[in-house]
Amino acid sequence: MIKxxxxxxxxxxxxxxxxxxxxxxMRQVLSAPGFGGGETLxxxxxxxxxxxxxxxxxLRAWKEWRDSEQRSRIMQDLYxxxxxxxxxxxxQHSY
Numbered sequence: 045m046i047k048x049x050x051x052x053x054x055x056x057x058x059x060x061x062x063x064x065x066x067x068x069x070m071r072q073v074l075s076a077p078g079f080g081g082g083e084t085l086x087x088x089x090x091x092x093x094x095x096x097x098x099x100x101x102x103l104r105a106w107k108e109w110r111d112s113e114q115r116s117r118i119m120q121d122l123y124x125x126x127x128x129x130x131x132x133x134x135x136q137h138s139y
Contacts, residue, residue: 045080047135048106050096053127059091062125066094069118073098076112078105092127103134 054062066084073079082098100106109115110132 045137046100046103046106048096048098048100049133049135050094050098051131052094052096054092054094054125055127056092058125062094062122065118065121065125069115069122072114072118073109076105076109076114078102079109106134 052062070082070084073082078101080099080101082096085095085097087093087095098106100109
């Protein structure tokens with residue numbers, strides 16, 4: 045299992061629009077092969093900052109979703125709401 049950490053900054057005043065698109069993204073990713081769940085956090089005191097933590101079976105499953113047409117369509121709606129590129133990091137358990 046791996047964890048994907050995504051950091052996003054939303055343009056001020058567009059948080060509600062972002063949440064709508066993010067909910068649709070979650071509905072879409074639920075059917076992605078290898079997706080194991082996720083959560084979204086809002087940074088305290090900074091309503092424009094989101095941290096998305098998802099669990100995937102392996103790196104290949106994540107990359108298939110990341111490069112999918114489904115995610116591409118979602119991101120076309122999401123990117124205009126962000127102040128900068130999202131940052132994505134991949135983590136694995138240390139044994």
